[in-house]
Structure formats: C-alpha cells, structure tokens
Amino acid sequence: MGERETKDAISSAYNAFSHWSKLTAAERSTRLRKWYDLLIEHKEELGQLITLEQGKPLKEAITEVVSAAGHVEFFAEEAKRVYGDILPSPLPDRRLFVLKQPVGVVGAITPWNFPLGMIARKVAPALACGCTVVIKPSELTPLSALAAAELALQSGIPPGVLNVVMGDAPNIGNSILESPQVRKITFTGSTAVGKKLMAGAAETVKKVSPELGGNAPFIIFDDADLEAALKASLATKFRNSGQTCICTNRLLVQEGIYDKFINAFSSAVQSLKVVNGLSEDVAQGPLINEAAVQKVESLVQHAISQGAKVVVGGKRHNLGFTFYEPTIISDVKNEMLIAREEIFGPVTPVIRFKTEEEAIQIANDTESGLAAYLFTNNIQRSWRVCEALEYGIVGVNDGMFASPGAPFGGFKQSGLGRESSKYGLDEYLEIKCVCLGNMG
Ligand code: ADP
Numbered sequence: 001m002g003e004r005e006t007k008d009a010i011s012s013a014y015n016a017f018s019h020w021s022k023l024t025a026a027e028r029s030t031r032l033r034k035w036y037d038l039l040i041e042h043k044e045e046l047g048q049l050i051t052l053e054q055g056k057p058l059k060e061a062i063t064e065v066v067s068a069a070g071h072v073e074f075f076a077e078e079a080k081r082v083y084g085d086i087l088p089s090p091l092p093d094r095r096l097f098v099l100k101q102p103v104g105v106v107g108a109i110t111p112w113n114f115p116l117g118m119i120a121r122k123v124a125p126a127l128a129c130g131c132t133v134v135i136k137p138s139e140l141t142p143l144s145a146l147a148a149a150e151l152a153l154q155s156g157i158p159p160g161v162l163n164v165v166m167g168d169a170p171n172i173g174n175s176i177l178e179s180p181q182v183r184k185i186t187f188t189g190s191t192a193v194g195k196k197l198m199a200g201a202a203e204t205v206k207k208v209s210p211e212l213g214g215n216a217p218f219i220i221f222d223d224a225d226l227e228a229a230l231k232a233s234l235a236t237k238f239r240n241s242g243q244t245c246i247c248t249n250r251l252l253v254q255e256g257i258y259d260k261f262i263n264a265f266s267s268a269v270q271s272l273k274v275v276n277g278l279s280e281d282v283a284q285g286p287l288i289n290e291a292a293v294q295k296v297e298s299l300v301q302h303a304i305s306q307g308a309k310v311v312v313g314g315k316r317h318n319l320g321f322t323f324y325e326p327t328i329i330s331d332v333k334n335e336m337l338i339a340r341e342e343i344f345g346p347v348t349p350v351i352r353f354k355t356e357e358e359a360i361q362i363a364n365d366t367e368s369g370l371a372a373y374l375f376t377n378n379i380q381r382s383w384r385v386c387e388a389l390e391y392g393i394v395g396v397n398d399g400m401f402a403s404p405g406a407p408f409g410g411f412k413q414s415g416l417g418r419e420s421s422k423y424g425l426d427e428y429l430e431i432k433c434v435c436l437g438n439m440g
C-alpha cells in the first residue's frame with residue numbers, strides 16, 4: 001500500500017470519528033472490553049502468529065498477547081475516567097470549566113519487536129478517549145496487526161475506527177504527516193525515524209509522542225543479592241534475543257564482585273538454548289533479519305578492535321540463518337560504540353566500575369534515557385542512585401515491570417510523553433477551557 005490507500009484510510013478514520021467520539025464512554029468501554037475478551041480467547045493463535053512472523057519464543061509471544069490484551073482491558077476501564085474540571089472563576093458572573101476531548105484521527109506507526117503489544121498500547125488509549133486510528137505496522141510484521149484489527153471488528157468496534165495500512169513506510173508516513181485531518185502521531189521505533197516524524201509533524205502542528213531508542217545500564221553493586229541480579233540480568237538482556245528498547249545494553253559491575261558475578265553469568269549464558277521459537281524450552285530465537293545480525297557483528301568486531309574481550313559467544317550461531325550466539329563481551333569502555341549504540345541483539349557488554357559516583361556518571365553518559373536497572377541491598381544507595389539516574393523507568397532490584405498501569409517512556413532523546421497508565425490517556429486528549437458568562 002502507499003499514498004492512495006493511506007489517504008483512503010485517513011478519510012475513513014475521519015468519517016468514523018464523528019460517530020465514535022460521540023458514543024458514551026461506557027459504550028466505548030464495552031466494545032474495548034469485548035476486544036480484550038477476544039484477544040485472550042485467541043491468545044494461542046495470536047502467539048503463534050507473532051512467533052512465526054517475528055521469531056520470539058512462543059512462551060514470550062503468548063505473554064505479549066496477554067500484556068497487549070491487558071492494555072485493552074486497562075483502557076476499557078480508564079475510558080470512564082476522563083474527568084474534566086470546574087475552576088474558580090475570576091469574576092462573580094462567570095464560570096470556568098475544563099472539558100477533555102479526543103484529539104481526532106491518530107496515526108500510529110509501530111515497530112516489529114512487539115508486533116501486537118505496541119499496537120495495543122497505542123490503539124487502546126486512543127479508542128478509549130474517542131479517537132480513531134490509522135495504524136502502520138512494521139512491514140516486517142504486518143500479520144499480528146491485521147489479526148488484531150479483525151478481532152476489533154468482531155468486538156463491535158465499527159469499520160473505520162481502526163484502519164491498517166501496510167507497505168512503503170516513507171510513502172505511508174509522509175501521507176500521514178501531510179494530512180491536516182490527522183491530529184496526532186504516536187510512534188515507537190528508531191531515534192532517526194522518530195526525529196524525521198517529529199520534524200514532519202511540525203508542518204501541520206500535530207501532537208507527537210515518539211518512544212525511541214534506549215541504552216539501558218544494568219548496575220550491580222558489591223552489596224547486591226547476586227542471585228537476584230543474575231536472574232534479572234539474564235531476563236533483561238536475552239528476552240526477545242535482546243531486541244527490546246528496555247533490554248540491558250550495558251552491564252556495569254562493581255569491582256568487588258566482578259569476577260564472581262562474571263563467572264556465574266557466563267555459565268548461565270552458555271546454557272541458554274537457542275533454537276526456533278516454536279520449539280520446546282527455547283530461550284532465544286533468531287534475530288529479525290540479516291541487517292540486524294550484521295549490525296551486531298560489526299559492533300562486536302569494533303569492540304574487540306578497541307581492546308574488549310569475548311567471554312562467551314561472539315559469533316553467528318551454528319544454526320545459521322539469523323541466529324546469533326548469546327554473547328558476553330568484557331573490558332568494555334563506555335566510549336566504545338557498543339556502549340553508545342543500541343545493540344538490539346543478544347550481546348552483553350560488561351563495564352567494570354569502582355564507586356557509586358562512577359557508576360552514575362557512566363550510566364548517564366548517553367543521549368538515551370529510557371530504562372535503567374540497579375541492584376543493591378543498601379536502601380539509602382537505592383534511593384540515591386534511583387534519583388540520580390536520568391531515566392524514565394528505573395528497576396530497583398527488579399528487571400521486569402511492564403504493566404498497563406505503569407507509565408512507560410524516556411528522558412532525553414528516548415522520547416516524549418508516556419504510554420500506558422493514567423498518564424498515557426493525556427496523549428490522546430485536547431483540553432478545552434469553557435467560559436460561561438452572563439451568570440447574573
Ligand atoms: P526499527 O529499526 O526498530 O525497525 P524503524 O524506526 O526503522 O525502527 O521502524 C519503526 C517503524 O517506523 C516501522 O513501522 C517502519 O516501517 C516505520 N518507518 C520507517 N521509516 C519511516 C518513514 N520514513 N516514515 C514513516 N515510518 C517509517
């Protein structure tokens with residue numbers, strides 16, 4: 001699809017807006033709730049679809065479906081809580097109100113790493129507020145989007161409210177940007193494309209909420225519970241073969257426990273089972289495509305040329321295709337490219353540090369600010385470090401916190417705005433101040 005189909009989709013979303021936005025919140029909520037039910041009812045098939053088109057282990061894919069459905073359920077409930085305000089009036093014969101209204105047609109551009117999850121976390125709040133949506137899923141994973149849209153139709157969400165266009169990304173993107181009928185762009189993807197979309201949205205002054213790349217530090221202090229840190233570092237690094245924006249990108253280990261931790265981490269990484277995502281007990285599937293493998297290879301080679309050492313893995317897996325070995329690289333310096341770029345693959349660069357101040361300095365020395373993790377049993381340190389980290393999401397002795405109720409988004413060049421949670425609704429709402437005069 002290209003420009004013509006995108007324009008058609010925008011028109012159909014624009015026409016559907018007048019009806020959908022005028023339904024009561026309870027009516028929209030009921031349809032969203034039905035969509036949630038259908039997503040859960042079909043979680044096995046949707047999970048298989050995700051694994052087949054994206055490659056992640058089936059168990060992770062089904063978890064993604066449940067989490068996506070959880071967003072739909074959460075925003076079905078939040079639809080009923082879009083409250084306005086009555087403000088103190090500056091004059092005795094006037095009254096002041098604040099109305100919150102849906103922003104209009106939303107363009108949602110989503111990536112391939114969570115083919116269903118990223119759609120749900122954008123579409124559910126948009127629909128809850130009364131907006132209509134044109135989705136452009138990644139050209140690498142369009143099938144989950146189509147399945148989700150079909151289930152939305154079956155839930156009584158009327159035709160035109162949710163539209164999917166797939167194909168030529170720049171062409172579709174430009175048509176969405178140029179249209180004055182599209183009032184908001186929500187995007188998850190690379191920082192480079194996000195910046196282009198922000199610039200393009202300026203022409204028609206659209207609201208924009210880009211969720212961009214991360215460079216997550218995972219800091220382990222000498223006083224940490226090493227077993228808990230080990231478990232969490234494996235999960236945050238190797239989930240989805242390292243292809244999430246909150247995956248650990250740099251492992252910072254304090255010198256007192258460095259050798260002990262790296263030994264334990266190496267044995268655990270060596271035993272991760274790499275095989276196709278539909279197999280039993282799979283820990284890691286393939287990377288998304290050849291370009292992704294080449295990027296990982298070049299970052300690893302560059303790090304080695306700068307003095308880093310391969311502890312585990314470090315090359316393509318003998319399964320061939322786009323499988324890459326779970327990898328640990330030690331003696332990494334924060335100046336190296338591998339510590340500055342988002343790896344998006346199963347490679348853990350390890351940086352050794354001495355003091356708390358040094359760990360904070362290294363962690364913040366990046367343009368990104370999405371997720372960070374720290375492990376310590378010292379409660380004062382956990383507060384100090386948590387407050388000092390320039391990140392939108394911080395896990396303290398915890399590696400996983402994706403929840404529909406928790407705000408998701410970053411500081412610095414990791415993006416603008418927040419998704420999920422009660423804060424996520426604001427991204428799809430306009431504030432109207434109403435002044436009622438002549439009250440006598
Ligand atoms: P990734 O590297 O994770 O694939 P991208 O930013 O390239 O990240 O892709 C995220 C989404 O942005 C995908 O749906 C992709 O098709 C879309 N995209 C890529 N280039 C453009 C563009 N010029 N205009 C609009 N969308 C784009």
